[in-house]
Amino acid sequence: MNTALPEDITEFGAVAAKRFTRFGGPPAALQAETDDRVRHDARVALADLGAFDLDVRSADDDLLAAAVLCEAAGAAALPYPLVEELLAIDGARLALVNPETPRIDHGDLAGDWIAADLDGTRYHVQPSPRTSAKLGPFLVPATLTEPDGTVSPADVDLHLTLGSWRILGAVQQALEITRQHVTARMQFGKPLAEFQAVRFTIADASVAVRGLYELAKYTISRTGSTAAQVRSADALMLRLKATDTARQVLRTAHQLLGALGFCDESDVSILDRHTQPLIRLPVSSEVIALRLMPGVRGGQLETLFSEPVAAEPV
């Protein structure tokens, strides 16, 4: 067993993080709320990194590279629908939606879109203009056509998985900002980091983020080798853990940064607002848990004691 990412993948992630820092990091995402050229520049940054040459569907190394790219994009709140474009079908970005209330992050960007729900049902979409919301500032309502075939279940799973890597990057960055703040901010004559309540809160957040990172690596490492039903359960489980962790860590960040954390001059505010679509969409964490429920008896939620799940005929 080797639970570490390959060295070249780690290096690629570091290069991507540097490029996104040069792009401007979360403050650039803030600027993108009012200046569409920034989103164009975000795409240029991704193209510089070779993002759109990655074959995430069939090349294992490319999928790992895409994962760390998404992680770096999440840390920078990169204002671009990276996962949706990595999984484009015939040039149309793929959005995961809840057909009852379809919303698409960055759906106002030029270019074709198609949508799929968690069951893989495919829809053509007509995105609406942006509404300048505080939470999910690039989120647009969309109108769906009648169901129009299906997308591969593997695409749905990859969408959930790579989106979770974006959440991972966001929570890692939120924790790092919080760490810097509590070690620098003096209250009652000493750094916040000297208060045990603060230390324990940071420790709990750190354990949550470490756990998400381990689960993210595990999930992506076996995406191509498990039975389809297990892969689907893996992806949903990762997304459930990612959304739980995001809520915990962002709450911790807000609490420990105090009023500063609500202000857009703090990256925490930007990370939080811009990551909300990934945390809430296409469905809530409660709905994800409900979708996982049949997998308990079906054995798709593998444990040390579950029987192997036979692959379903394609």
Add this chain to the structure above:
Amino acid sequence: MDYDLGADAVELRKRLRDLISTQIPEGFLGACTDDPKDLATTESFCKLLASDGLLALAWPKEHGGGGGSVWQQTVLREEMWAHHEPRGAQYMGINWVGPALMRYGTPEQKARHLSAISAGEVIWCQGFSEPEAGTDLASLRTRAVPDGDGWRVTGQKVWTSYAQMASWCVLAACTDPHAPKPQRLSLFLVPMDRPGITVRPIRSMLGPHHLNEVFLDGVEVFADEVLGEVGDGWRVMREALAFERVGIARYARCESLLDRMQNELGDDWDRLPESIRVRWVRALMDLRVARLLAYRAVSLQDDKSAGPAASAARIATTTCDQQVAELLFDVLGPSALDSGTSARLHGAVEDHWRYAQAATVASGTIEVQRMLVARETLGDHG
């Protein structure tokens, strides 16, 4: 990157499950029960494991071990804990007393103790905690006063697991009360039948044999019984306990109990309240995360980040223990408090709930684990 335990570890898991199914009676809940047959079961099972080189699987072959890989050791930990630790009280000698002897013991100490431990012939206890020194072990008060070529030890130990059945004790005592805290303590390897040692069992929710007080009244100890150097006990103790840092594979028993309960419920599982079934899903998610954190800590081995990684794994797995205990109690409803062999899963749920209360206390409290994780993240503030 891969999560393959390796063919030898997979084979070992199968072999252990076969052994357990043939050697351990159904409904076995560990050595610390009211039924003396359970203790006998663990003793004969340990000898069987030892004869197959499985008891001290992690040890080098020269000391009677099996020379197993870290992943085989991981599988052994998982399968033993999942099946209510049929090694009984032996794991302490195997997991850290033996490895500490290999590192700090004299040739005579190694010759005397290691083969006996690896053969499953001897039970050790750990005389560390005291009424006034639990987590803060460096403050312990038991004194070793120089006497001839050795010392006389006087004091009291508490929460000493297995002291009634142990034949040897690693005893921590203060040899120099005026030295700086890290240099005050020494460790002694003391036979439990030595005059001046009195063991008193403590009634607890964990069952008989488990917790004890040990009174030391002028107990004679000798220079050749010191483990490591005199005054170096604190360092030896900390490093020795690091052998156990990944801790018990609690996630394995939780997964086993959920699996057994699900099988027993059959179609009734679908009729559980939805809120409970959602908690079940979340428990399986948290258990997978705990297992992966443990694997990460194991894979880091001697890396300097291994300590905080192990603490993170322990926080995750001990909280899972309590989460699953509450979940299973809520699944059982009014019958949750039933105990004994006629209870659901032969009383394993009630047994698990009781032990889960100790999960965040034993072998380093969850608060200490949080301190260690925070220290890595925030540095030494506070």
